[in-house]
Amino acid sequence: MTSYSEDSFPKESHFSRRGLLVGGGLASIGVALGIGTTRDLSPDNRNGVPPSESLIPFFGTHQAGIATPPQNHLLFGAFDVTTSRGDDLRAMLNAWSQAAAAMTAGQVVGTTTNTYAPPVDTGEARGLPAAGLTITIGYGPGLFTKDFGLTAPRLQPLPNFPGDNLTENESYGDIAIQCCADDPQVAFHALHMLARMGLGVVQLRYSQLGFGRTSVTTASQDVPRNLLGFKDGIENLRTNSARDYARFVWIDPHASTPRWQHHGTTMVVRKIRTHIESWSSSSLDTQEAVIGRFKDSGAPLSGSKMDDAPDFSAVDQYNNYVIPSSSHVRLASQHSNGGMTILRRGYGYSEGISPQSGEMLCGLYFICFQKDPHQFVTVQNSLSLADALNDYIEHVSSAVFAIPGGLAKGDAWGDQLFRS
Amino acid sequence: MTSYSEDSFPKESHFSRRGLLVGGGLASIGVALGIGTTRDLSPDNRNGVPPSESLIPFFGTHQAGIATPPQNHLLFGAFDVTTSRGDDLRAMLNAWSQAAAAMTAGQVVGTTTNTYAPPVDTGEARGLPAAGLTITIGYGPGLFTKDFGLTAPRLQPLPNFPGDNLTENESYGDIAIQCCADDPQVAFHALHMLARMGLGVVQLRYSQLGFGRTSVTTASQDVPRNLLGFKDGIENLRTNSARDYARFVWIDPHASTPRWQHHGTTMVVRKIRTHIESWSSSSLDTQEAVIGRFKDSGAPLSGSKMDDAPDFSAVDQYNNYVIPSSSHVRLASQHSNGGMTILRRGYGYSEGISPQSGEMLCGLYFICFQKDPHQFVTVQNSLSLADALNDYIEHVSSAVFAIPGGLAKGDAWGDQLFRS
Numbered sequence: 001m002t003s004y005s006e007d008s009f010p011k012e013s014h015f016s017r018r019g020l021l022v023g024g025g026l027a028s029i030g031v032a033l034g035i036g037t038t039r040d041l042s043p044d045n046r047n048g049v050p051p052s053e054s055l056i057p058f059f060g061t062h063q064a065g066i067a068t069p070p071q072n073h074l075l076f077g078a079f080d081v082t083t084s085r086g087d088d089l090r091a092m093l094n095a096w097s098q099a100a101a102a103m104t105a106g107q108v109v110g111t112t113t114n115t116y117a118p119p120v121d122t123g124e125a126r127g128l129p130a131a132g133l134t135i136t137i138g139y140g141p142g143l144f145t146k147d148f149g150l151t152a153p154r155l156q157p158l159p160n161f162p163g164d165n166l167t168e169n170e171s172y173g174d175i176a177i178q179c180c181a182d183d184p185q186v187a188f189h190a191l192h193m194l195a196r197m198g199l200g201v202v203q204l205r206y207s208q209l210g211f212g213r214t215s216v217t218t219a220s221q222d223v224p225r226n227l228l229g230f231k232d233g234i235e236n237l238r239t240n241s242a243r244d245y246a247r248f249v250w251i252d253p254h255a256s257t258p259r260w261q262h263h264g265t266t267m268v269v270r271k272i273r274t275h276i277e278s279w280s281s282s283s284l285d286t287q288e289a290v291i292g293r294f295k296d297s298g299a300p301l302s303g304s305k306m307d308d309a310p311d312f313s314a315v316d317q318y319n320n321y322v323i324p325s326s327s328h329v330r331l332a333s334q335h336s337n338g339g340m341t342i343l344r345r346g347y348g349y350s351e352g353i354s355p356q357s358g359e360m361l362c363g364l365y366f367i368c369f370q371k372d373p374h375q376f377v378t379v380q381n382s383l384s385l386a387d388a389l390n391d392y393i394e395h396v397s398s399a400v401f402a403i404p405g406g407l408a409k410g411d412a413w414g415d416q417l418f419r420s
Numbered sequence: 421m422t423s424y425s426e427d428s429f430p431k432e433s434h435f436s437r438r439g440l441l442v443g444g445g446l447a448s449i450g451v452a453l454g455i456g457t458t459r460d461l462s463p464d465n466r467n468g469v470p471p472s473e474s475l476i477p478f479f480g481t482h483q484a485g486i487a488t489p490p491q492n493h494l495l496f497g498a499f500d501v502t503t504s505r506g507d508d509l510r511a512m513l514n515a516w517s518q519a520a521a522a523m524t525a526g527q528v529v530g531t532t533t534n535t536y537a538p539p540v541d542t543g544e545a546r547g548l549p550a551a552g553l554t555i556t557i558g559y560g561p562g563l564f565t566k567d568f569g570l571t572a573p574r575l576q577p578l579p580n581f582p583g584d585n586l587t588e589n590e591s592y593g594d595i596a597i598q599c600c601a602d603d604p605q606v607a608f609h610a611l612h613m614l615a616r617m618g619l620g621v622v623q624l625r626y627s628q629l630g631f632g633r634t635s636v637t638t639a640s641q642d643v644p645r646n647l648l649g650f651k652d653g654i655e656n657l658r659t660n661s662a663r664d665y666a667r668f669v670w671i672d673p674h675a676s677t678p679r680w681q682h683h684g685t686t687m688v689v690r691k692i693r694t695h696i697e698s699w700s701s702s703s704l705d706t707q708e709a710v711i712g713r714f715k716d717s718g719a720p721l722s723g724s725k726m727d728d729a730p731d732f733s734a735v736d737q738y739n740n741y742v743i744p745s746s747s748h749v750r751l752a753s754q755h756s757n758g759g760m761t762i763l764r765r766g767y768g769y770s771e772g773i774s775p776q777s778g779e780m781l782c783g784l785y786f787i788c789f790q791k792d793p794h795q796f797v798t799v800q801n802s803l804s805l806a807d808a809l810n811d812y813i814e815h816v817s818s819a820v821f822a823i824p825g826g827l828a829k830g831d832a833w834g835d836q837l838f839r840s
Contacts, residue, residue, distance in 0.1 A: 211608075225545075348605065351629065358624045
């Protein structure tokens with residue numbers, strides 16, 4: 001931790017923008033990469049998004065990466081806390097939020113003045129724009145059983161659901177870091193930097209690369225398709241409904257929770273493997289009956305346009321529901337869950353093949369946010385028993401985290417958590 | 421194979437662009453996704469590249485995906501041939517190239533007219549633009565030992581190099597498919613489709629997702645950084661030197677090889693794990709001495725600008741080489757390899773963590789092209805013995821493939837290979 005003292009993170013830039021490497025001999029060249037040193041905004045912006053548009057503010061009432069428009073790439077990491085000293089954890093979290101503020105602003109982290117030392121910033125995102133990077137932190141139930149005197153009421157581990165086939169070392173974790181960006185190298189750099197800065201205090205438990213957002217949070221984003229080939233996130237909560245967000249997502253600032261939870265939420269993470277060959281080999285009729293929507297248009301089977309509200313009462317000539325009882329859309333809907341819902345923000349993943357079958361190992365890295373994990377539990381209980389999609393998918397990891405509220409400028413994650 | 425007969429791939433579109441799903445009841449809706457049916461060019465183009473610019477022609481003298489400007493995402497797949505019937509292999513390869521022509525043009529594959537059957541196109545790229553997709557095929561040494569009567573002179577398996585620590589089931593393979601795109605979901609769809617179409621003839625042996633090109637082939641692309649944080653590909657062969665390509669990459673059309681190899685090349689694939697924490701914990705001086713370049717500017721240690729030619733004879737006041745004898749740049753250079761060189765086209769990768777150390781499992785999925793694999797062997801022999809970078813990296817997979825020349829319109833991969 002010593003190399004990440006407050007002094008390593010000056011609030012103001014001491015150095016001019018861009019490089020500053022003065023060429024010359026091999027040794028003893030002073031290299032300075034200061035916070036405030038904007039990374040080069042290369043004309044070959046790798047995602048074509050003007051840098052100004054791809055910068056999402058780090059500070060605010062809520063953390064970024066929840067209601068903000070989903071980027072196209074994810075690198076998720078979960079850490080175990082290895083220290084027993086609360087002061088070390090607090091200092092590391094403080095340093096993390098300072099680094100996160102820099103990286104999400106497209107800046108390099110810290111200053112490197114001694115070439116005999118490792119560079120503070122590892123450098124792989126240098127020259128790339130911010131790429132819409134968001135870094136979102138969460139705290140798992142295990143953190144609150146440790147001797148730090150911290151509490152997070154109502155954040156219980158998730159129950160086991162029927163059909164769960166969880167891999168222990170890709171599940172759980174004391175601290176979650178969700179890095180989303182329009183360039184995976186920018187997300188990689190963010191997690192890599194935090195993992196390095198945490199050495200001796202935390203250790204990476206698992207990480208997951210994701211691509212292809214499967215959700216929208218605003219009306220202006222197109223609804224994407226998931227790896228099943230279906231449009232996904234059609235009925236996701238949109239930010240234009242502040243009432244929905246207040247009801248389902250954000251923890252009330254007057255709630256009787258520790259203060260750091262105010263304006264926060266909770267996050268559930270489930271790695272859902274798709275048995276892609278079984279799915280792809282099933283008929284179009286079957287696929288549409290399983291999902292409850294038309295594959296091409298995304299319209300509910302009761303309608304003709306994507307945005308048509310599903311009519312769960314519609315029946316066909318044989319008096320069967322047009323949107324079948326076991327369809328995913330019906331069972332996941334507010335209709336089937338007493339009005340309960342969640343904010344989805346997942347990504348596809350692909351990671352080699354099954355050595356047994358030669359099938360591609362791929363699926364959905366499902367992430368959702370809700371005021372209380374009970375909301376997810378309600379929906380998942382509904383799905384886990386009856387969802388026709390269960391024949392094609394398998395939940396292979398699980399985790400839940402308390403997501404603190406956003407930081408005001410000048411505040412830091414460690415101080416926020418420990419002063420409450 | 422029966423479901424991928426020639427008839428499934430009409431050369432002309434029978435259907436209009438876009439959807440065609442006529443809404444209505446659940447069953448017996450004719451869905452037709454024809455070749456020539458351009459995928460929706462969504463206004464939310466996920467990479468911001470105008471669709472017209474992101475279309476790379478499939479047909480041509482050389483295959484795309486070699487000298488064409490590197491895209492930002494890779495999904496590489498290697499297949500084992502499981503059939504002993506040459507006719508089946510030939511028919512599948514023919515179907516593959518027709519599907520590849522459609523997908524690289526941003527079109528859906530085949531036609532689905534029967535909703536009781538699986539959709540021909542799996543659908544996950546529907547609505548996405550072509551995203552610069554290239555699909556490049558190669559044939560491994562094992563294919564030429566089978567009873568198909570095929571030969572590929574000079575395509576020998578690579579030797580073992582000092583330090584190799586190869587994983588058998590991520591190495592080798594009879595057929596390689598390199599999918600590159602500016603959207604990983606488009607690359608995923610391409611490999612998924614080909615894997616599905618090959619069932620019963622070939623089986624996926626391994627696949628690898630990559631991000632962050634580490635090379636340039638044209639003067640107009642920015643030189644990117646690799647996961648070591650260094651600019652990579654500075655001295656890579658540029659397409660503006662036709663002479664270099666004729667000398668080092670393309671097999672001469674008059675060469676005494678089977679005709680399918682004319683205008684082709686060979687491909688070497690090496691998965692190179694980076695021990696990222698050892699690397700990131702080494703001093704800036706050390707990192708720069710290991711690479712032989714300045715980290716910030718990319719300039720050789722003998723110069724001050726990225727494009728400065730390295731001066732391998734320059735010495736410091738102690739008469740030591742300014743670009744050290746064991747530096748990667750020196751040992752990989754034409755200077756150290758009798759004028760020999762290769763065309764690099766690799767990608768970064770990240771795939772979870774080491775359960776032992778908690779270190780991120782990541783590195784470089786190294787891909788290179790050269791007229792003869794001997795060129796790579798020469799460079800790798802030079803590197804494997806003395807490269808200072810070997811302390812931080814580990815070669816964990818290896819493969820080599822013969823890359824056929826490009827297809828003329830109307831020609832197909834199976835016919836090209838078998839008629840020679």
